[in-house]
Amino acid sequence: MTPALPSKVLIANRGEIAVRVARTCRAMGIATVAVYSDADRAALHTRVCDEGVHLPGSIPADTYLRADLLVAAAQRTGADAVHPGFGFLAEDARFAQAVLDAGLTWVGPQPAAIAAMGDKLAAKRTMEAAGVPLLPSAAVEGDPDLDTLLAIADGVGFPVIVKAAAGGGGKGMRVVHDRVDLADAVAAARREAGGAFGDDRVFVERYVARPRHLEVQVLGDTHGTVAHLFERECSIQRRHQKVVEETPSSAIDDAVRAALTEAAVAAATAIGYVGAGTVEFVADEALLSRRRSGEDLDPRATFAFLEMNTRLQVEHPVTEEVVRVGDGGVGPLDLVRLQLLVAGGAPIPFAQTDLRQQGHAIEVRLYAEDPAAGYLPATGHLAVFAPDPAIRWDVGIAAGEDVSPYYDPMLAKAIAHAPTRAEAAAALAAALARTPLAGVTTNQDLLVAILTDAAFLAGDTTTGYLDERGELLLAAPDAATVERAAVCAALHDALRRHDQHALLPGLPVGFDPTGTFDPQVILDHDGEPVVVRYRQQRNGRWRVALDHDLDPDARTPLDRDDAAQDVEVVAHARGQLHLEVAGHRTAARVVAAGDTRVVALDGRWVRFAVAPRFPSRDEALAAGVSTAPMPGKVTSLAVAVGDEVAAGDLLLTVEAMKMEHRLTAPVAGSVAEVRIAPGDQVEADEVLVVVTDGSVG
Secondary structure, eight states: OOOOOSSEEEOOOOHHHHHHHHHHHHHHTTTEEEEEGGGTTTHHHHHHHHHEEOOOSSSSSTTOOOOHHHHHHHHHHOOOOEESSTTEEEEETTHHHHHHTTTTEEEEEEEEHHHHHEEEEEEEHHHHHOOOOOOOOOOOOOOOOHHHHHHHHHHHSSSSEEEEEETTTTOOOOEEEEEEGGGHHHHHHOOOOHHHSOOEEEEEEOOOOOOOEEEEEEEEOTTTOOEEEEOOOOOOTTEEEEEEEEEEEETOOOOHHHHHHHHHHHHHHHTTTOEEEEEEEEOOOOHHHHTTOOOOOOOOEEEEEEEEEEEETTTHHHHHEEETTTTTBBOOOOOOHHHHHHHHTOOOOOGGGGGGOOSSSEEEEEEEGGGTTEEEOOOOEEEEEEOTTTSSSESSSOOEEEEEEEEEEEEEEEEEEEESHHHHHHHHHHHTTTEEEEOOOOOHHHHHHHHHHHHHHOOOOTTHHHHHHHHHHHHHOOOHHHHHHHHHHHHHHHHHHHHEEEHHHHHTTTTTTTTOOOOOEEEEEEEEEEEEEEOTTTTOOOEEEESOOGGGGGOGHHHHHHHHOEEEEEEEEETTTEETTEEEEEEEEEEEETTTTEEETTTEEEEEEEEESSSSSHHHHHHHHEEEEEEEEEEEOOTTTOOOOOOTTTEEEEETEEEEEEOOOOSSEEEEEOOOOTOEEEOOOEEEEEEESSOOO
């Protein structure tokens, strides 16, 4: 077979991975075709490709999960290859076969390999035959009663984790510590798996407490060669989805690394794997710690097979940044390029012995979500997003676009590579802290907090990290930082208005000939008001006072207020402010988007809302009203009118952004109204259930 590159690739995906694939295709001289839903008409991936084909509708089932429409789009545009990216149909053997049956090149593994690994139960049997270490597990067949479920779980050994037999990405997974929770966990996992993958089969597996999540990047070609590109550690997760990924892992030694990569190659070889893929393992931190302490334990006893992802992984950039070819350290690699080469029949262009790890790389996933609200996905208009150029960014959205409720909430990946882990973490944290972002709630602050956390820097990063460190990581900035940031926001706005509307050059900001009026702005920080009063003096300095009392009669005029400060604005331009107070100079950046002010100060972002003149809708809602946190579909209803509930009792579940969200009773009382039914589509802020406040009798 003579190797042949495609001339035009249809990218059967959206967002960041579609942009990423298009970038490599452009560098290789390969034309690209985007596909886009109604919600993605103006999306970034449609603008970086050479052509695009519209998929009518917005929900994935009508668009990116329609194999027939995707194959037809490739044929319509003359594409001779299809790259599936990750997610959606990337691991659907039927889609891969449909692409091949249409005479197109499939940039991925053969359908038989996808099927072999896509069914997690069948994959475990294959891995057992290949000698790959496994955890105890058992299938949940049919619709067993509680006694049968408990017997299955007892055979595996509590605690257990219920997993979807198909799919991945954290969907259809529930950890069960207590026997009384098993039936509900199985039911919930089945619902989520059925909705995400069209297959509600689940199995029960032994749950390892505080493990490490380790994985190995593999690459196979049509000539029978399988190579590994070393390991990644992806232990920091929320809802079983990764947040931080890095390579190499600081938790393992060379002997464990050798055993781990050998097992991964054996797994891929067992199914004749072709293309880029990842073999995932769970590693027992207690056993790894004993090895790090010098105890002579069998390296293969420290880890066990989880699953194989038969596609390119979200976290592939850290491997690209670290792996080098040859003693000269040629790199970084381009895994998308390697995918295209082997899909065209070319052999892997290096030998296993040629590969080296050079330095350390860390990647974080920037999500549109609210970590303080249980990582609830967020939607809205991304008014400001300017990634700092000091590091690598793989982005899927640009400023001015909307974050919709239909797809995964990941906005971008930020990646830093440096000679050491500490340097990579510092560079990544600094770049995130310098990146303006406004309009949508994100996990930006959490990511910076993780990268600067002492436990993270010490390498104490099991899958329990966010649960154990969350309270510290999500701590709000101290009062002094908030007040300094509020002054920056207020003076930024005052100077901007003055520059735009000053009647006379040199006239002080907020000039009042009577000298009796002090300009002010009321900011809201996490529900707490901050009143900033200011007056520019004739010498260019400012007199500034802060109050937390909204009563204007309780304030002393600035010229007589002993608590007021003298502030000098040393420089201001394009949102950059340099302020000096008592000889101490502070550099800050202020981002304005509508009524939002975001201030970068001391390595973190402090967010304010300019206080509205009228009460918000939320303030007008009764205490017992439950509203939809975002657009979604009602998947189950746990109450009916007249039911008595306690605060915290489950009312209903809503599926949005491919995840289930539980809505619980905000107060104790009686269910007075139920305005929805299972299967209903709901909008953000729509009233769903009303509980009449009162005690449960």
